[in-house]
Amino acid sequence: MSATTNILVVGIGGQGVMTATEILAEAAIALGHDAKKTEVAGMAQRGGVVSSHLRFGERVLSPQITPGSADVLLGFESAEAMRWQHMLKKGGITLMNTARLVPPVVELGLFDYPDDPLAEIRKTGNKVVAFDATTIAQELGDIRLGNTVMLGAIADHLPFGAEVLLDCVLKRFARKGEKLVELNRRAFEAGRAAVGAAEAALA
Amino acid sequence: MAAVMPAPAASRHLLSGNEAVARAVWEAGVKVAAAYPGTPSTEMLEEIATYPDLYAEWSVNEKVSLEVAIGAAYAGSRAFCCMKHVGMNVASDALMTLTLTGVSGGLVIAIADDVGLSSSQNEQDSRYWGRFAHVPVFEPADSQEAYAMTLDAFALSEQFQVPVILRMTTRINHVKSIVTVGERVPHTGAGFRKDPARYVMVPGNAGKRIPLMFQRDRDLRALAETSPLNFIEPGSDRRVGFITSGPAYMHVKEAFPDAPVLKLGFSCPAPFEKCRELAALVDQVVVVEEVEPLLETELKAQGIAVIGKDILPLQGELSPAVLRPAIARLLGEALPESEATAALQLFPRPPTMCVACPHLGVYYTLSQVRNLNISGDIGCYTLGAGHPWQAMDTCVSMGASMGIALGMDKGRGESDKDKRVVAVIGDSTFLHMGMQGLLDMVYNKGNVTVLLLDNRAVGMTGGQDNPGNGRDIHGDEAPRIDFAKLVSALGVKDERIHVVNPYELPVLFKTIREEVKVPDVSVIITDQPCVLIKDYHKLKPYAVDEDKCTGCGNCIDVGCPAIHVTRRGKEVKASGREVDLAFVRIESSVCTGCGLCLQPCAPKAIEHYVPSAPIQFVKGGCSA
Numbered sequence: 001m002s003a004t005t006n007i008l009v010v011g012i013g014g015q016g017v018m019t020a021t022e023i024l025a026e027a028a029i030a031l032g033h034d035a036k037k038t039e040v041a042g043m044a045q046r047g048g049v050v051s052s053h054l055r056f057g058e059r060v061l062s063p064q065i066t067p068g069s070a071d072v073l074l075g076f077e078s079a080e081a082m083r084w085q086h087m088l089k090k091g092g093i094t095l096m097n098t099a100r101l102v103p104p105v106v107e108l109g110l111f112d113y114p115d116d117p118l119a120e121i122r123k124t125g126n127k128v129v130a131f132d133a134t135t136i137a138q139e140l141g142d143i144r145l146g147n148t149v150m151l152g153a154i155a156d157h158l159p160f161g162a163e164v165l166l167d168c169v170l171k172r173f174a175r176k177g178e179k180l181v182e183l184n185r186r187a188f189e190a191g192r193a194a195v196g197a198a199e200a201a202l203a
Numbered sequence: 204m205a206a207v208m209p210a211p212a213a214s215r216h217l218l219s220g221n222e223a224v225a226r227a228v229w230e231a232g233v234k235v236a237a238a239y240p241g242t243p244s245t246e247m248l249e250e251i252a253t254y255p256d257l258y259a260e261w262s263v264n265e266k267v268s269l270e271v272a273i274g275a276a277y278a279g280s281r282a283f284c285c286m287k288h289v290g291m292n293v294a295s296d297a298l299m300t301l302t303l304t305g306v307s308g309g310l311v312i313a314i315a316d317d318v319g320l321s322s323s324q325n326e327q328d329s330r331y332w333g334r335f336a337h338v339p340v341f342e343p344a345d346s347q348e349a350y351a352m353t354l355d356a357f358a359l360s361e362q363f364q365v366p367v368i369l370r371m372t373t374r375i376n377h378v379k380s381i382v383t384v385g386e387r388v389p390h391t392g393a394g395f396r397k398d399p400a401r402y403v404m405v406p407g408n409a410g411k412r413i414p415l416m417f418q419r420d421r422d423l424r425a426l427a428e429t430s431p432l433n434f435i436e437p438g439s440d441r442r443v444g445f446i447t448s449g450p451a452y453m454h455v456k457e458a459f460p461d462a463p464v465l466k467l468g469f470s471c472p473a474p475f476e477k478c479r480e481l482a483a484l485v486d487q488v489v490v491v492e493e494v495e496p497l498l499e500t501e502l503k504a505q506g507i508a509v510i511g512k513d514i515l516p517l518q519g520e521l522s523p524a525v526l527r528p529a530i531a532r533l534l535g536e537a538l539p540e541s542e543a544t545a546a547l548q549l550f551p552r553p554p555t556m557c558v559a560c561p562h563l564g565v566y567y568t569l570s571q572v573r574n575l576n577i578s579g580d581i582g583c584y585t586l587g588a589g590h591p592w593q594a595m596d597t598c599v600s601m602g603a604s605m606g607i608a609l610g611m612d613k614g615r616g617e618s619d620k621d622k623r624v625v626a627v628i629g630d631s632t633f634l635h636m637g638m639q640g641l642l643d644m645v646y647n648k649g650n651v652t653v654l655l656l657d658n659r660a661v662g663m664t665g666g667q668d669n670p671g672n673g674r675d676i677h678g679d680e681a682p683r684i685d686f687a688k689l690v691s692a693l694g695v696k697d698e699r700i701h702v703v704n705p706y707e708l709p710v711l712f713k714t715i716r717e718e719v720k721v722p723d724v725s726v727i728i729t730d731q732p733c734v735l736i737k738d739y740h741k742l743k744p745y746a747v748d749e750d751k752c753t754g755c756g757n758c759i760d761v762g763c764p765a766i767h768v769t770r771r772g773k774e775v776k777a778s779g780r781e782v783d784l785a786f787v788r789i790e791s792s793v794c795t796g797c798g799l800c801l802q803p804c805a806p807k808a809i810e811h812y813v814p815s816a817p818i819q820f821v822k823g824g825c826s827a
Contacts, residue, residue, distance in 0.1 A: 012552060022379065025217055029381065035217065036345070038378040040321070046554030046586065047764055062457040063345075063378045063450075066524045068543030079549060086546040103552045107759055107768045108591050109785070111550035124544045143792070 004057035005159055006065040010084050011076025012101055013048050016147040020074070021052035023151060023172065027158075027165040028056035036063035047103065051084055074154050076146075077101050078117040078130070085124050094121055095153050095195055097133040097146075129202070131194035137187060145187035152191025162192060209254060212386040220375035223346040223382045224313055225250035227353035228283045231309070232390025233257055235275035237268035239635065240664035241287030242322040243376035244315035248285060249667070252676045256389075261667055261676050264601070264635040265290035269297045269312065276306035276366070277402060279392035281357055285313035288327050289600065293636065295332065300404050301366055302336045303412040308392050309360035311353060313369040315376045318493045319520040322663070324581065324598065326518065328495040329370050333471035337416050339423050340368045340471035341432065342449040346380045352468060354385075355432065363419055370470075372493060374450040374520065424472035432468030433477055437484065443530060444485030446478055446498065446509070451491045451521050458523040459530065473498055475505050482507055489514070489530065493521055556586050558765045559797035561658055561731035564705035566592035567761045567799065568712050569625070569654075575719065576611055576622050580604035580637070582629040583662040583733075591762050595627060604628045605640020608651040623719035624650065630657040630671040630686065638693065645694035645724050652718045653726045656705075657686055658733040666736045690726045705729040708802045734795065742796030744812045747788050751808035754784030758800040758809065765790045766800060 007024060011017040021037050028035045035056035040049075053065045069089045075081025075096035088094065098118070106113045114120055121128045131153060137145040151169055155162035166188050173180045209229060210216060218226065224247050228236060236259045238248035252259040262268035265286040272284035286294060291314050298312075314332070317323035333340035341356050343349040349371065356367040400408050427433060438444070444463040445455045448470045455464055465481040467473070482488045490499040490511040499511030514529045515521065528538050556562055566587040569577060579585060579595035580603060588595035597607055608626035611619070628637045633655055644651055659672035668674040673683030687700050699721065701714050711729075718725035732738035754774070758766055772784040789800070791812040801809035 013554065022217070025379065029215075029217055034381060036378055036380045037217070038374060040319075046557065046583070047552070048554035049552045060380070061453045062523050063374060063380070063453070064520075064522050064524075066522065068541045080552075082547050083549050086543045088544070102767055103550070104555050104762060104764055105553065105590055106550055107766065107785075109768075109771075109783070110590060113550060120547060124547070126544060 004055050004060060006070045006089075007054040007072050007074065007154070007158075008065055008070040008084060008087050009052040009054065009074045009076070010080045011050055012080060012103075013046055013050050015050070015076045017050045017052050017076055020076075020147050020151055021054050023168050024054050024154070024158075024165065025056070027160070027168045028054070030164060030168060031160055033057055034060045036060045038063040049080065049083065072154060072157050074150060076133075076150060079114060081128075082114065082117040082120050085121060085126055088126050092126065093157060094126060094128040095157065096121075096128060096130050097150060098130050099132070099134045129195050129198045131191070131198055133191065133194075136190050136194060140183060140187055140190065142183065145183060148184045148187035149191035149194070152188035153195045155188065155192050156195065209387070210384060212384060215381055215383050217379050218346045218350075218382040219246065219377055219379045220343065220346045220349040220371055221246035221377070222250050223350035224285075224353050224369070224371075225254070226382070226384050227350045228311075229254040229257065230385055230387045231354055231357045232281055232388055233283045233357075234280035234308075234390070234392060235272060236260075236283040237262045237271040238285045239263065239265045239268055239290060240661045240667045241265075241290050241315070242664055243317060243373045244285045244287045244290070244313065244371075245664045245667070246376070247313060247315075248676070251283070259676050261669060263670065265294040266297055269294040269301075272310055272312070273297060273301055273306070275392075276308045276310035277304075278308065278395040280308040281390045281392070282306075282308060282310045283313070284310070285315070287323065288314060288316040288329050289323065289325065290314070291329060291332055293601065295336075298332065298336050298338075298366070300409070302338055302416060303404055303409050304402050305364035306360060306366055307364065307396070308390070309357035310366040311356045311360060311369055312366055313353075313371055316370065316372045316494070318372045318374070321373055324600065326494055328493075328497060329368070330471060330497050331495070333368055333370075334497075337420050338366050338368055338471075339363075339427075339469065340370050341468060342370045342470045343375055343468065344449055344452040344466070345375065346378065346382045348468065349375055350382050350384065352432070363423065365419060365423075368471075370449065372450055378450075420472055424474065427469045427472055427474040428476050430469040430474070433470075433474050434466055435477070435481055435484070436464045436466070438463035441485045442534060443487050443489055444481050445489050445491050446481060446502070447491040448498075449493060451493055454521050454523050454526055455491050458526045467498075470498070473501055475502070475507070478502055478505075478507055482509070487533070489533070491515065491521060491526065494518065553589055554586060555764045556583065556762060557734050558763055558793050559734050559795045559799070561705045561729060561733070562587065562656060563762055563797075564708055564711060564799050565627070565654060565656060565729060566594045567803075568708060568715060569594035569627075570760065571712065572715055572719070574622050575625050576619065578604045578608040578611060578624065578626045580626075580628040580632045582632050584627060584629055584656055587627065591760050600636075601632055602628070602636030602640055605637050605644055605653070608653070609640070609644045609647065609649045612650050613647075623652065625652045625654060625715075625719065627654045627656065629662065630655065630659065631661040631669045633686075634670055634684065638689070641690065641695070641724070641726070642693045649724050650722045651724055652715065653724065654715075655686060655690070655726055655728045657728055657730055659738055660733040660736045662733045662735070666733055672736075672738070686728050690728075695724055695726050699723055699725040700728070701726070702728045702730050705731055706797055706799060708799065742798075744791040744794035744796050745789050745798070745801060745809050746791050746794075746812035748808045748810055749786070749788070751806050752786050753806045753808070754786045755805050756783070756785040756787070757803040757805060758787060759785060761800050761803065763800055765794045
């Protein structure tokens with residue numbers, strides 16, 4: 001990876017994109033990196049597009065990721081993962097949740113939702129790994145674990161070990177009791193495993 | 204009521220610019236901090252309110268917040284006030300005379316420019332206020348600078364007895380980066396010293412203060428020339444040098460690491476000699492500033508040859524991606540090759556109203572009433588201009604719905620003769636600047652139906668408390684305004700005031716239909732809380748009985764994001780007319796049972812959801 005690592009986390013308002021990026025930033029800082037995190041989140045609370053930029057390294061200047069320079073794109077929603085493909089550098093990778101969140105403008109018949117966002121991304125030639133974080137979270141018993149599944153999914157695509165990120169995730173739940181810590185640990189590992197399995201299948 | 208103990212001195216934190224300023228405000232010993240919420244400034248005061256040993260308030264508008272801060276600074280205490288860019292338009296009446304009186308205790312005004320319009324009605328450059336009001340402007344480039352410059356600004360404010368503007372932008376307010384914090388230094392105010400020649404700005408007194416203001420300008424400019432906040436990095440590639448400030452500095456450093464740069468942190472009054480010094484180092488000077496060519500114009504007037512907006516955009520954010528090709532063209536170099544794949548075409552995803560939002564009922568109803576011109580206002584309910592309702596025709600500034608409605612009424616053209624004029628305004632916007640417009644409407648015998656959407660929160664900025672919900676900034680009990688009494692006191696006839704539950708569509712429909720026919724000022728107040736605040740209570744969710752759904756699509760017109768189309772079809776009516784069908788389902792995990800969608804449902808296909816497992820409510824969207 002280049003001197004500065006660029007992670008782009010995308011989804012829609014309310015999905016937890018900004019919190020996930022903040023936890024990634026905390027992990028980078030825990031390792032002594034400089035880091036900057038910024039969002040393009042117009043009225044994000046209202047179901048709009050959110051793209052959260054994280055840059056870390058020796059010294060970070062501009063907080064924005066330049067198009068064509070993201071190392072990893074973590075997509076919380078499949079069409080949103082598609083929307084930001086132009087941000088990836090050559091050889092960058094997309095890790096995407098297969099969830100489809102259809103907005104009212106599509107339900108009203110004004111626009112179409114793509115039939116197969118994953119196939120559209122593959123057509124660009126960019127590397128992409130897809131997994132169903134929502135179902136994984138549901139199977140663990142709580143759909144709210146989806147964010148931790150997503151963080152587990154990126155854990156092996158960072159320039160540092162997965163355990164650093166896991167620590168930062170679990171710290172957030174430490175005060176809420178051992179049970180929740182354990183559930184999140186399992187969600188994290190399930191996300192990791194899902195990406196690992198999907199990559200093995202592609203190889 | 205501090206939520207947590209402030210972090211210890213010398214510790215490092217990942218802070219947004221807003222959080223960094225809040226920390227500095229506390230460390231500076233500020234006694235009074237006031238603001239009205241506005242993106243991207245809101246979190247400054249929210250954060251300040253969590254610190255101990257200071258007074259923080261949500262004021263009803265930015266002008267009042269500045270006046271509260273001025274009063275504290277006159278009393279010798281340190282004071283802070285913050286607002287979004289358009290907030291200063293409201294507050295500027297106070298600012299323009301404050302500059303003559305000056306302050307006793309330090310006063311810092313943070314103005315947050317929404318460069319790139321992420322959540323605003325315009326894009327304006329607050330650096331102009333520094334020139335217009337003859338006050339110094341500081342421009343931080345990241346959170347650490349936002350923190351440090353806030354402390355410096357208080358010192359400068361007291362040294363020159365002048366308010367200092369901290370000009371921020373979204374990329375400072377909302378970017379998180381590492382900040383090392385310091386110790387709090389308590390500050391004790393000197394108390395108010397009566398001095399009419401200074402504080403009573405009648406013409407005779409004010410006229411004597413103006414020469415002092417101009418002398419202060421000269422002194423500040425001399426100080427800016429030597430200020431450590433303005434520095435030159437000599438670089439090694441002398442073909443182009445940059446003069447820049449704020450977040451643009453970071454973009455310049457990222458894109459041109461070897462170029463000479465003059466970074467201006469203390470940017471107004473501009474240090475012209477320092478700019479000449481940079482110009483002497485390089486072949487060409489480019490001024491990189493967001494938004495307007497302000498410094499560029501000043502430097503050109505000084506006879507300093509600079510390039511600026513001739514090659515850089517006048518609108519929107521700058522970034523390395525914007526700067527690199529512009530400079531390559533200037534130098535006649537080949538454009539750097541982009542590794543990016545082309546952006547894929549996709550549907551837009553505009554912000555939506557929330558599931559069960561009380562505004563849904565209002566806009567659904569307005570969309571069903573014909574012959575209306577609807578003057579709108581600023582808040583979540585501005586989304587009513589969008590699909591599927593398209594039930595708002597204007598949006599200009601806070602409170603403008605009132606005056607614009609009256610003007611539309613009085614200025615009717617031939618085609619509007621039979622139109623009814625409706626104004627839509629939220630509770631907080633009404634208290635901010637709408638009340639005066641309503642008074643004007645009553646006084647001048649307007650014919651307007653006003654919908655006052657009281658959802659007990661400043662919704663769009665995150666549900667802050669206001670005088671309409673009876674809670675102060677700490678969530679503690681506060682006097683609660685009675686909107687019906689208030690509009691009655693403004694002169695609206697009691698029989699023209701209606702308080703309606705916006706979830707009861709037939710009542711709302713009937714009330715609007717009847718009131719728009721009355722040639723007088725009517726006020727219809729809706730009284731249900733924002734679904735994102737604690738006053739809202741979820742009810743049992745609904746589901747669609749697929750066997751009963753006929754695909755009429757009426758429920759979709761309500762605009763609730765919990766309703767999804769499962770399949771589409773066509774039907775040929777007995778008349779031979781072909782109609783589109785849309786069969787639906789309700790995402791029951793996000794439905795909170797407001798019951799709006801079942802009211803227009805012709806076949807009564809929407810019933811309470813019977814879960815197979817306990818329901819888990821999901822924040823935000825839902826998966827299909």
